[in-house]
Each structure stands twice: as C-alpha cells, then as structure tokens.
Amino acid sequence: MNYNILIGGSAGQGIVTLSQLLSKILKRKGYHIFLNKDYMSRIRGGHNFIQIRFGTEQIFSHSPFIDLIIALDKNTVEIHKEKLNENGKIICDESIDVSSDNLFKLPLKEIAKEVGNSKVFGTAAIGAVLKLFSIPLKDINKIFDEFFDSDLSNKNYQALIRGYELINNHFEYVEPQDKNHIMINGNQAVALGALAAGVSFYSAYPMTPSTGIMTYLAHKEEEAGIVVEQAEDEIAAINMAIGASFAGVRAMTGTSGGGFSLMTESLGLAGITETPLVVIDVQRPGPATGLPTRTEQSDLSFVLTASHGEIPRMVISLRSPADAFYQTARALNIAEKYQVLVILLSDQYLADYVQTIEPFDFKKITIERGIADASSVKENEDYKRYKLTETGVSPRLIPGQIENKTVLADSDEHNECGHITESAEVRTNMMEKRMKKQELLKEEIQEPEYLGAESPDILLVGWGSTYGPIKEAVERLNSENIKVGALIFGDVWPLPKESLEKYAKKVKTIVNIEQNYTGQLAKLIRQETGIKCDKSILKYDGRQINFYEIYSKIKSEVL
Template sequence: MYNILIGGAAGQGVDTTCSILEKLLKQSGYHVFSVKDLMSRVRGGHNFTLIRFGSEAMASHSYILDGIVAFNQETVELHRHELKPDGFILCDSQLSVEGKDVIKIDMNAIAKKLGNPKVAGSILIGAILKIFGETLDHSRTVFAGAVKPEYLAINLQAVEIGYDSTAKQHAHNGGAYGAWMLLTGNQALALGAMAAGLKFYSAYPMSPSTSIMEYLAGKMTEAGIVVEQAEDEIAAINMAIGASFAGARAMTGTSGGGFCLMVEALGLSGMAEIPMVVADIQRPGPVTGLPTRTEQSDLNFAISAAHGEFPRMVIALKNHADAFYQTIRAFHMAEKYQIPVIILSDQYLADSSATVEPFDVRNSQVYRANDVLTDGEYLRYRLNGEAVSPRLLPGTSKGFVSADSDEHDERGRIIESAEMRVQMMDKRLSKLKKLEAELKEPEFIGDDSYDTLLIGWGSTYGPIKEAITILNHQTIHHFSALVFGDVYPLPVKRLNEKVVQAKQIINVEQNATGQIAKLIREQTGIMCTSSILKYDGRQISGEQIAAQVLKGGE
C-alpha cells in the first residue's frame, strides 16, 4: 500500500492533477482512497490531497507518507516530517529543497516550453506513474475524460516527458479494482437519491454540501429532476416539503449553519406528516466555523432540532457505499412513516474519493403509499389505531388533501380540542415505536476476544476499522469496535450485548464534547471509560486512533 501527498496553493492545479492521478491508479487495478484538505479560499493558501492506493481494500486515509509531491515550497516544509525514511519528494527544480530523497523536474519551464504552463501537473502525473512502476496504458482514456479535446495531445506529451524524466522506485502491486467506481461521498449520496426516485432538490449553496446540488444539476434534464437553488435555506426546506406534499420525492441538503435555518420546517414535516429528507453535511461549527473542514458536531442538534415533540430519524453515513444505500433507505423511511429523515455526513466523507463496488440498484425500491381513494371522504390524518394514515396526493382524486402546521383533526383542519390534541400527538409519536423495529444495529468490527471496545458513529468508521487492525497487531490486548449508522432513534440491542465483556469503552468522535457517548449514556446508562476526541477540523486517521488508545485516551 502506498500513500502520497500532493500539495500546493489554491489555483495551482492540485485538485485536477489529483483527480486524474487517482483515476489512473484505480484503472490500473488499485484500490484508491483520497482525501482533500482545503483552505476556504479560491486562490493561494495551502491545499493538499492525500492519495492512498494498494492492492487491498482500505477504509480510510493515513498521514504516513511514501511520497510528497510539491507544487510549492510550503508543501515540503509542512509535511516533510510525515515522510517515511525511504520516502521521496517530487518537486519543481526551482524549489529550494535539498536531500537525497528529492527528485526535481524542471516542470514549470518544460510546461511553458510545451506551450501551456497548466500542464505542469501532467508532467508530475507522468513522473509519479514512473516512480510507482505504472505504465502509461490508461493515460489516453483517462485524460480524454478529464480535459477538453484540444488539450489532450499536449497533456499526453507532458505525461510522457514526466514519465521519462524519473526512475522507477516501486513495483506495481496489482489489484483487481479496475472495474470498480471511484467517487466521492457526496456523489454517492446524490446517486442514492436518484436511485430512490428523487424528483425535486432545493438547496442554498454551502460547503461542503454544494457538490450534491452540482452533481444533480448536471443530470437534471436527463433524469427529470428539478434542481432549484433557493434564496435561503428556509426556502429550500419549505420548497422540498411543498414538492413532497404534492407528490414529488424531495430532498434538501446543507451544512450545519444552513440546517440551523431549516429547523422550524423540520417540525412542519413532522407535524404535517410530509416525507422529507435533509442531508446535513457537517463542518466545524459553531456558526461559520471552519467552512472547508470536517467535524461530527451536529449529532445533538440533529436529534433535537426544532421545538415541540415529533418523530424523526437520523442516519449517519459511515462510508461511500453507505452514502448510496442509506440515502435510499432515508427516502424509504421518510415515505413509509411520513416523517423527516436527516442524513448526517461530513466534509471528510463528502469530499473524499473511494473505490467502491458498483452499487446494486435492484433493491432500491422506496416505499410507495397506496394513494388511491377507495370510498367516502378522505381523511389525511385518519385515526384508525395506526401510526401512519394512508397518503393521498392532492389533485389525483376526488379527495381533498389538507396539511396543517396547527394541531388538526383527521381532515387536517385547525382544532383546539384537548382530546384530539392528545390523539394526534400519540399517533405521530407512535411512529417512533414502529421505527425502532427497523433500526440497523451498529456495525461490530473485530472478534469476540476483546477487552476494549471502541465506539464511534458515521465517517469515523473507516479510521476506527483501521485502528482495530493496527491495535490487534501491535499489542497483546484485544480490541473491537461498534460503529453506529442509525443514531436516532438509537439502536441499543447490540450495544447492550457487547459492553458486557468490555473492561474499557472508548468513544472516538470528531467533536469536542463526546456527543455519541452522551447519547448512549442517556439512552442506556452505559458510560464510556475514556474518549478520543478530535475537533481541529482534520479527520482522525487509523494510526492516530491507535496511538491515542495506547496512550490511554483522555
């Protein structure tokens, strides 16, 4: 397994270089995982991407480097200490970087000579392919899909120059992932929404959620989806609810700050029993926080957002495949129970690219209510002892469909009756009981010989999985982990079983206050013995978790 870091200032082409390189490595058979570290600026600063690739599947990123590819001096200065003893640094001849591990190419001058300074990145790609013992077999097809036809020849020329100007250092390790996909968490989420029959997506641009809207907008005409950029997040969610009320499967997406604006309407979805899916792609808060970085700090908020009491479901995404399948499930649960379902992802998962087996779309059917009025007057909120009343779409029959944010009677008209209030509250809240029977228990990682149990949720799944492997190799103790996807309602069955033999329970979270630990304690009385909490905006890696566990946590 190899791991390289490619860094430079915003605008130097780090992103384009990396996305082409990742694809080339994947086409050659490797399993690829890459994660972006971006500053919130359009030009300048220091951005980097970590690209990890190998013949075996990997679940997350790592900060231990086989190579540094530097577009600028800063990249070397900031990351040299992360380089393995036998690692290399690849950079332009003009940089004042010295050492026997340094490979210099006069890439900027060569690119200029070729006629386009922008192809410097392609020279680097060629050099990297050579260093890792790759061929140029996939260059033409991958570049053809990434650059405009008129720039194809010059880029291929640049790749060859880079390839010929360096020496091979590593062997190609093989791998059978060429026919798998390489996609980001947000792309997987958007695909999942489309597979679930999404018809309407409204959102206000906000990092790191915007790429969902951008991906859908690129497909909207062909896929028959109305993608509407709203004037604000309040409009975005109210539009999604209005579209869903009228029968179009609808979703909105945002990050924590935008989700703050949406919460009153979250209650509307719960009260009026209108299915709705909202994706909160978390970033560090409070308020503007660190806009382009990662955090898992909206859990408490998502499970309790909006005043009053109403049923909801909150699903945290664990990885890229999960992003696809759980988004479909979010629509399914929203439709089945006529509730809001919140998907919690984060910048790490949203922007990272992973190699994923093509999704199985055969089982992507989403619950569809029987929307045919049989006879008599249609009662939108019929009380028949069931939690969910039959749904009818307005305009499709001789039944009147009424939705109301006021407390209402079976018809959906305002009431003040104490009895009806209690009946309607009980009906709505009874959905939670039904829902609990369908929850997914947390995924158990490891074997049954553990004495220490790590607990996590959402996107720390990958790093925790790697940490368990590292720990069980490095120490005489035995470690296992439970990672939650469904977080509200919280499934507790497996948790209650697994904590029995654990001498230590350590929650690993990308936030400052240990939100899942608090939730677990509240729901079960189980207390974590220590915590590993990271809230600097950078995703924890497997080796970092392992090191902290061995230090004894907090």
C-alpha cells in the same frame, strides 16, 4: 500493500485537477484508491493538499505517513516533509527555492514550455510519479482523451512522457488487481442513491461541504427528468421540498450545520403536517460559520431534537460512500412509509473523500411510496388526512388524486380533517398519533456494524465517517493481539441497543471516538441505555482523525 502520495500547493494552482487525473490513472490501472482533501475556505493562495493512497486491497481511510510529495510550492515541502517515510521522496519544479533530502528537483515547467502549454507542468510531474512507482504508461493516452479535448490531450500526453523519462524507478512495484470498481465520494453517493430511489425534486442553497450533492443532481437533471432548484435561502429550500412532497413527489433537501439551523422550524412543520421529508446535514465545524471547509461530527445532539415541540424522527449517520448510497435510498422509503422526517448525517470528510468500492447494486433498491389508493376514501365522505389509526399512520392521498376530494395540511394543531383545533382531547390524540410513529420506527432500526476481535476486552464506539479510521486502527491493534472491537453506529435515532448491551456486558473498557468536544454519542448512549463510556477520544480541530492517532491513543491512554 499501499502507498500514499500528497499533492500540495496554494488554492488556484490546480491540485484538484492534478489529483483527479492521477487518481483516475491509478484507478484504471486497477489499484484501489482513497483520496482525501484538506482545503481552505479561499479561492486563491493559502495551503491546500490532497492525499492519494493507492494499493492492492480496498482502503478505508487516509494515512498520516507519506511516501511521495508532489510540491507545487515551497510551503508544501516545509509543512509535510517530516511525515515522509524513510524511503519517501519529494518532487517539485527546479524553480522552487527549497532544499531537502530525498528531493527531486525536476524541469517540469521547462518541459511544459517546450510542449507548448505552461499548464501541463503538473502532468509532467505525474509522468515522474508513475516512473517512480514503475507503473507502465500503457493505455494512459485513452484516459487523456476522456479528460482533455484533443489538442490539450496530446500536449498533456507529451508532458507525461517527458516527465516519465526524467527519473528512475524508486519504489517497489506492486501488481494492480484489475477489478471493476467505481471511484466515488460521499456526496456523489448520496446523490446517486437519491436518484436511484426516485427523488424528483431537490431544493437547496449552496453550502460547503454539502453542495456536491446538489451539483451532481443538477448535472443529471434533464437526463433523469428531475428538478433541482437553487433556493433563495435554506428556509425556502426546505419549505419547497415540503410543498413538493405534500403535492406528491419524492423530495429532499441538503445543507450543512448553518443552513440546518435555519431549517429547524420547518423540521417541525414536516413533523406536524406528517409530510415525508429527507434532509441531509453534511456537517462542518461550527458554531456559526466555524471552519467552513473542514470536518466535525458536532451536530448529532442538535439534530436529535432540532425544532421546537416534539416530533417523531429518524436519524441515520453515513459511514462510507457505499453506506451513503444505500442509506439514502432507505431513508426515502422510511420517510414515506411512516410520513416522517428522516435526517441523514454526513460530514466534510465523507462528503469529499473518494474511495474505490464495489459497483452499487441497483436491484437492491426499492421504491415504496406509501401513497394510499383511491379506495381509502369513500365516495360520500370527506377525506381525513389525519385519520386516527392504530399505528398512527393515516392513509396519505395527494392533492388532485381523486376528483372532488381535497387534502388539507396544517402547521397548527389540527383535527382529523386538518382543521385548526384547540381541543385538549384532540391535541392529546394527535400528539399520541404522531409520537406512536416514533415507536414504530424502532422496527426499522439497524444494529451498528461490529468490527474486530471476537471477544474483545476493549470496545470502541463511533458513528458515521469515523468508520474507516476506526476500522483500520482496530485491524492494526488486532494484528498485535490486542483484543479490541468496535461498534460503528449508522442508525443513531432511535438508538439501536442490542449489540451495544451485549458487548458492554463482556468488555472491560468502553471508549467513544468522536469528532466533537462533548462526546455526543456517549451522551446519547448513556441517556438511552445507562451505559457509560469509560474513556473518550475526541477531536475537534477540524481535521479527520486518522487510524494512527486512534491506534496510538488506545495504546498510550487505554491499555
């Protein structure tokens, strides 16, 4: 059982604060939460909205059906009222010149004035919301004390009570399950994963929607003893991270597609210098500036080969906040173990949606640095940073680690010592040394997660953040006895093939579901396995596909 509340208004009206407060109240009450944001690239005006789904079971995606709208302007009512469920309601201030069925016009601003702070009208609305869902006010004052300083807390609480008294119960009460969840978004989960896994240096240039990672890390800078540096541009950001990693700390950088484009030459630098590096691309719709605050999965093909020349790499797409936490930590280990580039793919939807999940298990996180010890180089010989070995991985020392041993890295083709060479033989050996690591990475890959019917007729394939919507669509289809299953890829390069080949043999139809125009996963699957997807569900309007769109398209176009 769950409900969906939409809070809408123009930029600058305070819908973010309102949604944070409401979601925190509902979470503390013991409900599961799924909050997603739809916002424009502007500071004032326009139309932004946030949806909060809450209920008794874990929620994996957003819903197009709304139970309650909190409208801070007329626009919100007009844009969203058609999506209200039959029993749905709208609340807004009485001053808004709008009329609709199911509309409660409430004296929210009047209450705020009486309480003595015009900004608390939103809190009065929250009071009304809680009453509509019959949620008791018990213990909410404690949340207010955390959220506001004392005078403001008091005024907000008064507004909440006044709002609560304005209205009658409307929706059926659902008993919350008091569980010890955390409520976190994708960017925060990446940052927490990086912190847990011992990232000591993060350099980046602010770029929506990736900035949240940097922001969270910056808040923890002193407490964790790490350094977060706002670079002058993305080229500096990645080169600083490479320099820091070369010098011996765990380093990471993050950006979105535009910044990632600027970083491409340096991806090759990490590759040829064999400097461990994790880069996260939090995708948004391109090309160029595209839709800065919206979502897309259109960088997959790009990141698979980004950089001129050929380098080994691993690409991991993140499927949920929980996945984001554990996979970030895993990526950092893989980067150092094999001295390679690991690219993480997220997107605006995952970056910004907030979900209640099981607390992270920090005991599951290990830190494997892959730095060689002093015994790897003999007293009387020079250290060879690029020593040819059976696996292609050379013992990695860091500058200053051993007295009178020096470390040399080079972006030119180089010999075992790191010196420039144009020898055909050395070039061949070094290419083979580096590319051997691509083969080694296959030992690390994880199969995609399978969801749905045991022996499906239809197989859906997706990757990254469409995990939630696909999961919910599959459950709905399965509940109607439609035999659908889905493989949701996390690791995309090297592409894991086993589960895919197994299911592909059994099913009648394969459908790829992606947030891009060209079906980039389908192309990759065909390239690597020869398996062709029969149908595609593709969306590239900048808005995340929801479970109902998938459900409906499967029924109307696939069945």
